[in-house]
Amino acid sequence: MNKAVSRRPESPQPQTMVQSVIADVLRHIHERQLKVGDTVPSEGEFGQQLGVSRTVMREAFKALAAMNIIEVHAGRKARVKAFDSTLMALTLSHGLHTEQLTVQQLWDVRRSMEMRTVVLACMHRSEAVAAALLELTERMRATHNDVAAMTEHDIAFHEEIAKATRNPLFPVLVSSLTQAMRETNPIVWRSRTRSEEQLKVVDWHRDIAEAIRDQDPGRAMEAMSLHFDEALRGLVLSGFN
Amino acid sequence: MNKAVSRRPESPQPQTMVQSVIADVLRHIHERQLKVGDTVPSEGEFGQQLGVSRTVMREAFKALAAMNIIEVHAGRKARVKAFDSTLMALTLSHGLHTEQLTVQQLWDVRRSMEMRTVVLACMHRSEAVAAALLELTERMRATHNDVAAMTEHDIAFHEEIAKATRNPLFPVLVSSLTQAMRETNPIVWRSRTRSEEQLKVVDWHRDIAEAIRDQDPGRAMEAMSLHFDEALRGLVLSGFN
DNA sequence: AATCCCAAACCTATAATACAGGTTGACACA
DNA sequence: TGTGTCAACCTGTATTATAGGTTTGGGATT
Structure with missing residues (x-):
């Protein structure tokens, strides 16, 4: 374990050329x-214009x-990239690890995010979304004794709700915030040994899906709130702080 | 305006060595x-271990x-870096621009984020925080005819509330989400020409600060909700969509 | 024994050159 | 008009060199 904590005040760092070029x-x-997909001048062109190596x-x-500002591929000019959840998910995972x-x-x-997304989903959901959410809860029920598979459906469920908000920022944020479930769920699941307990998790999700189907924001918020209360209880019982 | 939209299916990209090393x-x-501050092996060491240039x-x-995973300075080994709001703020700004x-x-x-932070701030605030929030609204009042200065106090106000939650993720997210005010406020402020209109903005903030001081979550949520309703109205009137 | 100084070793920043393989667009041919 | 070829352009990786900043260890001094 490295313990190289600096004991000297840090001198102000000069701006590097790389930072300047960024x-x-x-x-x-x-x-x-x-816009997304538009090409950016090549390394060579920029290098000439900016006078850098x-x-x-x-x-x-x-x-x-x-x-995630540009995407770069061999043989092609770089292009403006669409933002996605990968960067923030990695940052959050790193934050947890460190x-x-x-x-x-x-x-x-x-x-706090999902109390809002569930309301917006009630307002904006399509029939396809309502059906997809119910289908995902059935998949969770069918896979409740395979925690990895069930976790993927669980994540997909929350992502689907976020997409239904029609605000592109919510899916990015919710997706980033839910990836950690891949690490927490296997451990939490060990404390839910009885089938009834496992199936209760599915019930919370089904209640949420039904409220969204019925376009009832009040019920949806209640169901989501209960889901998070119980999820938090599970985390605490499993030793997560 | 570049319009280089690819007309061919993109072939799957091989993992580059840089990606692998990351x-x-x-x-x-x-x-x-x-942990944050711990040193990472140098470029040279890693290069030897991994067999790359x-x-x-x-x-x-x-x-x-x-x-923001590591910080790198000339002459020193890289170290694990604390996360902050800069990366996400840049991503959001880029997202708006593109x-x-x-x-x-x-x-x-x-x-949705700040409806939660304001409640947590009521529960967790210190006397210093309560005083700081009121002070910031006074500064907003004193600078209401200098939109740049007032914006800084406005941003600081929201960041202070997020810090009072005692959850390190909220200040990062709120700070990221509020930086755009530096671009929107000067334009919105042009539609608030009368002093009374400008001072009303200050009043919303003062109401929030008072509710936090009084540890009244209900009032705080109402005041924050009104603030956002009115801020949204200002955005719409200024042509932001 | 503790502290200070200095030089060597180590560290990152930048540049230049070389080779490798992928992509694009223009041109020729069927 | 569609297809194939090739040159130009593009990014990926490696090596060597110079420059300046930081760290560490040994020796001198108090």
Whole structure:
């Protein structure tokens, strides 16, 4: 375990050329009002315009790719990328691993988000969404003794609700916030040994799905609230803080 | 305006060595349970262990730095970095610029988040926080005819509430979600030409601060809800969709 | 024994050159 | 008009070099 905590005040760091180029590329994208899928000038072109080496350009492009600003493929010019949940999910997973936050804290944020998404889903859901949510609860019921499979349906359930909000930001956030279930559910499931307990989890989800089908925001919020109360109880009993 | 939309199906992309190394470094951090501030092996060491060139290591380290996983400084080994709001704020700003989402959508997410943070702030606030919030509303009042300065106090107000939740994730999210105000407020403020209108904005914030001071979640939620209703109206009147 | 200083070793930042393989667009041919 | 070929362009990886910042260990001094 490394313990290299610095005992000296940190000197202000000069802006590196890579950092400067990252900002230049972002400015280029925004000034020209580029959209998702539009090409960005190549490493070579940018390098010439900005008067920097290929090394600096490559490093800046890799950083921009890591930030999901551009996507880069061999032989093709980089293009503006659509944002997705991967980056934030990784940040949250890293935050949990490095003990910057706890599962309960993550769940509290999830809860406040999903109390809103479930209301919006009641208002905006299509018939297909209503059917899909009920189908997902049936799949959860059918797989309740295979925690990995059930977790995937559970995650899909919450993502489907977020998509039904018709606000593109909610699916990204909810998806990011739910990935941790892949790590927590197997452990929580060990404390739910009896079939009735496992099936109760499914019931909470079915109640939510029915409220959304019936377009009843009050019932949906109640059902989601109960679901989160019980999920939090499960986490606590399993030793998650 | 570039219009390079690909007309061919995209072939599956092989994993590059840089991507592979990014995953290796993340695994290293998590397997050794490194914490914020702990050093990571140098580019040279990792390059030797993984059998890759310095170029690949540098590019991977830059990507990890861009993701706020590590911080990198000349002459020192990289270290595990604390997460902060900068990355997500940049993603959201980029999303707005590239028309992947709208200001109203961003505000809706903000609203659901802040309806929760204000309740938690009532429960967890210290005397210092209560005083700071009231002070910030006074500063907003004193600067109501300088929109840039007032915006900074406004942002600080919301960030202070998020910090009072004692959940480290809320300040990150709220801070990320509020940075856009630097762009929207100057435009919205043009539609609030009369002093009384401007001061009403300050009143909403003061009402929130007073409810938090009085530890009254119901009043706090009402005041926050009114604030967001009115802020949304201002956005709509200013042409933001 | 504790502290300070300095040089060597180590560290990242940038540049240049080379080779490799993938993609695109223009041109020729059927 | 559709297909194949090839040159130009594109990113991926490696190596070597120079520059400046940081850390560490050994020796000198108090």
